[in-house]
Each structure stands twice: as structure tokens, then as C-alpha cells.
Amino acid sequence: MKKAVVFLADGFEDIEALAPVDILRRGGVDLTIAGVTGMQVVSSHNVKIMADKDVKDIKTDDYDAFICPGGMPGASNLRDSSIVIDIIKEAYGKGKIVSAICAAPMVLDKAGILADKDFTMYPGMENNAPSGSYKNDKFVVKDGKVITGAGPAAAFEYAFELLAELQGKEIASQVAKGMLFK
Template sequence: MKKVAVLFHDGFEVLEALSVVDVMTRANVTCTMVGMDKLEVESSHHIKVVMDCLCDENIETYDALVIPGGLPGATNLRDDKRVIDLVQKFNNANKIVAAICAGPIVLEKAGVIKDKKVTCFPGFEKELTSAIYQDTLVYQDGNIITGRGPAASLAFSYCILEALGIDSSNIQEGMQYNFLKENI
């Protein structure tokens, strides 16, 4: 069974983080919410979420690592050496590293997006000096997946699922995503 770790620090964006958890769970993928410092983490909009574990679990055995956006969550993750080390280890092992919204600033600091095509929340591309910014909802360049922001959360989650080798079409249909795409 595939395993995905979503990393949390205070100030994360709820929709970006929990959409991944929801979609992975619907696809029977083990998705672990990892608190970097504590088991109860507060979002950027003051919603408290209880984590599955702290960062001391062996996350390196997972298949994908997800960095949600939100402020100051993304900067808290960027400034955490353990997160940078995990991102580098996953990237070096060619495992999926996914970041959304402001989250790609973590990938920039980890040095894993040099000359990679990425997207992010508008304005943060100025901080992604080694990458090639793409003005799109979601972008995958090799093992790196990036998303633009909260509205991209489902597309971002489905992209991760597909990168894990799991067809997301039934999940998309069950969540009415196809209807959404056809009617916006």
C-alpha cells in the first residue's frame, strides 16, 4: 500500500492540507498527518487539527511528501531543518515531493527545484529564483508536483494520486470533480 506524509506546522492552509488527506484516504492510500512539533496544530484561520503522529516516525519510508501552504505555516516548514532534510532525502530517492501555494518556498530552500517548472501562489514566484515559474493550476516536473493555491487543492491531490500510479478517475467522479470542471 502506498503511503503519503503531509507535514504540518502552525499556520497551515486547511483546504490545501486536508484535501490531500481526504483524496488519499478515499483511494485507500495511507495518509499520515505529521506534526512537526506538536499533535494539535492550528491553521492559518485558527482551525485546530489533531495529527496522527509527530515527526519522529520513520517518514523516509513513505512514497510521497506533501508541503501545504498557508502562512505562517509554509515559512515555519521552510525554516525547519528537519523538513529541509526530508525534502532532500525524498528528492534524492526520486520520491514524490509535492508543495502547494506558498509551500514551494520549502522546495526552493531545499535546493530541489533548480531548473524545474513549478507553480505557486501568485507573488511567491519571486522567491523561487532557481525554478521556472508556470502560471497554471498544477504542474508536475518529474517527481516534483506543485499547486497554485487553495482552489487548486483537488487538482493537486489528484495529480499526487496519479503520480503514485493510482487512477483518480473514480475518485474524481465520486467527488463531482468532473461536474465542477465542466461547469466553471
């Protein structure tokens, strides 16, 4: 069974975190929510989520994909966590999927992953990820094992891209059909 972890820090964008959680779990991925700023994490819209694990207990060998939602100050909190940066670097070095949406590609940039990579993120935030090649004309960009999304409206497309990468296009298509996603 494929496994993924989503990092949550206070100030995360609700839909950018929970759409991937929901869609990946529907698709049979064992998904763990890792609390970065505590076990109870509060979204940018004041929704409280209980994490499954503390970020300190996340081991890269246990997961196939690592997901960073955006939102502010959530993305900044992820970027400023040395534990998250170390996990992302190690995961990418081991050929695992690393992903970020909205403002969170700044996390991948700080980890040194966006150099020579195409990526997207929330328009106007691209100066926070100067080492990659920003694509402003796409909701989701996949470049090797790096998957990025533009923002809240891209959350479903981003999540389905992650699911297709982890479980295959057929399962992603089945889940999308069952959810009436077109």
C-alpha cells in the first residue's frame, strides 16, 4: 500500500490540505497528517485538525509522497521548520514524490529542490521560490518527482495528480468519476 504524509502547520489553507487528504484516502493511499506546530493545528480559516503524528516521528523511508499545503502563515511555518526541510531534502534524495501547492513551493525552494525544475504556485508568490522555472499558465505542474499546484482552485486537480502518481491513472480516474469531478 502506498503511503503519503501531509505536513500541517498553523495557518494552512483548508482546501489545499484536506482535498489531498480526502482524495488520496479515497484512492487507497495510507495518508498520515503530521503536525508541525503541534498535534492540534489551526487552519487559516480557524478550522482545528488533530494530527495523526508529530512531525518529529516522520521517517522518510515510511512514505512514498510528502505534501506541503499552502496558506499563510502555514507555508512560512513549514519553510521555517528545519525538520520539514530536512525530511523534504532526504525524501527527494531518495527518489520520493515531493509536492507543494499555493505558497508552499517556497518550502521546496528552501530545500534546494526547485533548481532546474518547472513549477507553479500562487501568482505573486513566485519571488519566494526564485531557483526554479515558474509557470503561471498551469494549475498543476509535474516535473519528475516534483508536483506543484497554483492555489485553492487547483486543489482537486493537484490531489488527483498525486493520486495518479501514487496509485495509477485508472484509480485516479475512478475516484474522480465517483466524486463527479470533470
